Amino acid sequence: MKNRKMIALTMVLCMAMASIMGCSSSRNTSSSDDSSKDTTATASGDTASGEDNAGTADTSEATDAPASSDSAKTIKIGAMPADSNISFFQELAKGMEQAGKDYGVTVDIQYTKRAIEKELSLTETFISQKYDGLILETVDSDAITGCLQKAKDAGIPMVAVDTVPNKTELAASTVTSDNYAGGKAAGELIKKLLPNGGKVLMTKFKYSSVAMDDRYKGFEDAIKDSNITLVDAVEQDGTREDTINKITPLLTKYSDLAGVFCSQGDPAIGCLSAVNTAGLQSKVKVLSYDIEDEVAAAIASDTALVGGVTQFPYAMGYMSVVQCLKAINGEQTDSVVKIPVLAVTKDNIEEFKNDPTAFLEKNSDFKLLTVEK
Numbered sequence: 001m002k003n004r005k006m007i008a009l010t011m012v013l014c015m016a017m018a019s020i021m022g023c024s025s026s027r028n029t030s031s032s033d034d035s036s037k038d039t040t041a042t043a044s045g046d047t048a049s050g051e052d053n054a055g056t057a058d059t060s061e062a063t064d065a066p067a068s069s070d071s072a073k074t075i076k077i078g079a080m081p082a083d084s085n086i087s088f089f090q091e092l093a094k095g096m097e098q099a100g101k102d103y104g105v106t107v108d109i110q111y112t113k114r115a116i117e118k119e120l121s122l123t124e125t126f127i128s129q130k131y132d133g134l135i136l137e138t139v140d141s142d143a144i145t146g147c148l149q150k151a152k153d154a155g156i157p158m159v160a161v162d163t164v165p166n167k168t169e170l171a172a173s174t175v176t177s178d179n180y181a182g183g184k185a186a187g188e189l190i191k192k193l194l195p196n197g198g199k200v201l202m203t204k205f206k207y208s209s210v211a212m213d214d215r216y217k218g219f220e221d222a223i224k225d226s227n228i229t230l231v232d233a234v235e236q237d238g239t240r241e242d243t244i245n246k247i248t249p250l251l252t253k254y255s256d257l258a259g260v261f262c263s264q265g266d267p268a269i270g271c272l273s274a275v276n277t278a279g280l281q282s283k284v285k286v287l288s289y290d291i292e293d294e295v296a297a298a299i300a301s302d303t304a305l306v307g308g309v310t311q312f313p314y315a316m317g318y319m320s321v322v323q324c325l326k327a328i329n330g331e332q333t334d335s336v337v338k339i340p341v342l343a344v345t346k347d348n349i350e351e352f353k354n355d356p357t358a359f360l361e362k363n364s365d366f367k368l369l370t371v372e373k
Contacts, residue, residue: 065369066103066325075105077324078126079135080119081317082162084111086266087292088313092137092162095317102371103325112136114238116143123147127154133172133324134158141166141210157327161320162313164210164336173323173333177311179214182341183263185309186215186287187222189343190259193285193306197227198258201250203243203267206235215263215289231257240270247274257284262308265290272298272305280304291344291352299349307345310352312360315339315368322369340364 079096081089093109100107108131112118119138126134127150134151138144141163148170151158157172168174190200202219205212220230231254236242243262251257251274260275262268268288275284281304288295288308298305319337326333342363344352352359360366 065371066322066329066331075133075325075328076131077105077107077133077135077321077328078122078129078131079107079109079317079321080112080122081109081137082112082114082139084113087294088265088290088311089137091313092317095314095319096135096321097317098314099318099321103321105321105325107321112139114139116140119143119147120150123150123158127151127156131156133328135161135320135324137162138165139163140207142208145170157324159320159324159327161316162211164214166208166210168335172327173320173335173337175316175320175323175337176211176339177316177341178338179211179341180218182289182309182311183215183218183220184222185218185341185343186261186289187219187228189307189309189345190261190285190287191223191226191228193287194228194258197229199229199231199254199256200259200261201247201254201257202230202233202261203247203263203271204233204235205263206237212263219261219263228259236267236270238264238266240266240273243267243270244274247271248278251275251278251280251284259285259287261287261289263289265292265295268305268308269294269298272303275304289341291349296344296349296353299344299346300353302346307343309341310344310356311341312339312356315357315360315366318368318370340366 077100079093081093083089096107096109110122112122116139119136123134123136134156136144136147136158138160144160144163144165145167148158148165148167152170160171160174162176164174164176165171202216204216223230232250234246234250236246247260247270260271262271265288268286271286275281275286284304286305288305291299291308291310295305295308299307316339319339323333323337340360342360357368361368
């Protein structure tokens with residue numbers, strides 16, 4: 001009997017030990033799972049810092065679309081175009097919004113109203129609200145430095161779009177137009193439109209802008225040693241109203257003027273108005289850098305605004321989100337993306353108006369990095 005009791009007791013003890021070992025093993029497995037989750041979350045946080053990814057990561061070629069994942073749906077990007085009243089910036093914002101939809105990320109559009117103080121305050125707000133990435137279309141190549149530095153200090157990648165910063169190394173990427181080539185294309189176009197040569201004016205933007213400087217230089221280089229003479233350049237604030245006020249007296253001063261190259265779209269409309277008011281629409285040809293809706297309509301309607309060169313703000317906005325998402329994901333970014341600038345006249349204005357992105361892809365080597373479906 002005693003032997004039977006001893007055997008029973010031994011069996012109970014063995015079963016108890018097995019149960020204890022099983023619980024211990026279960027707790028260790030659970031701890032390992034928790035540790036794995038923590039590691040994943042930490043890695044995600046490190047990736048979102050966006051520090052020094054441009055040209056360094058080897059997870060993806062810079063020309064590829066960013067990797068997509070389920071977690072991308074929670075990513076928030078704060079995007080800051082300049083002016084909601086101008087169609088160029090409206091198209092820029094549309095491109096940003098569409099890229100957000102395509103890649104499953106939230107893109108919060110907040111216009112800066114071309115105010116440097118607003119650029120800074122919005123940047124600070126987005127940082128304080130822990131957005132994953134930022135995009136800024138600045139009014140000034142110098143002024144953006146403060147915003148870029150704040151974002152970098154916070155470990156949040158910021159992409160510059162349209163206007164090139166003086167310190168591009170602070171940006172995760174800069175998405176812009178090939179402005180020198182665009183200015184040169186405008187110079188070549190005005191030589192074709194004025195085969196007998198003549199005197200021309202050029203409008204300039206009053207703020208510091210690397211992009212604008214490239215446009216001016218491209219235009220001046222194109223007309224150098226030709227029968228086109230640049231007699232004056234007028235600074236304006238980027239609005240049609242200011243351009244009208246600045247151009248009007250020069251139309252009287254240079255009575256034999258043959259053309260005006262406007263380095264922005266809205267000033268081109270202002271210049272057209274001044275030329276019409278002066279009754280010079282048959283004598284002065286106006287060219288625009290940017291073919292916005294009103295500019296396109298004027299070109300199609302046989303006005304003094306006879307053509308120009310066009311940027312592609314929709315593509316620019318779209319690609320700024322692509323580059324920002326790459327930086328957030330820890331993928332390699334392009335330090336500078338230059339989108340082609342193409343000439344437009346009455347001969348191809350309808351094709352351009354029907355589908356600007358298709359026009360861009362047909363007439364250049366550029367391709368939009370859309371999501372494969």
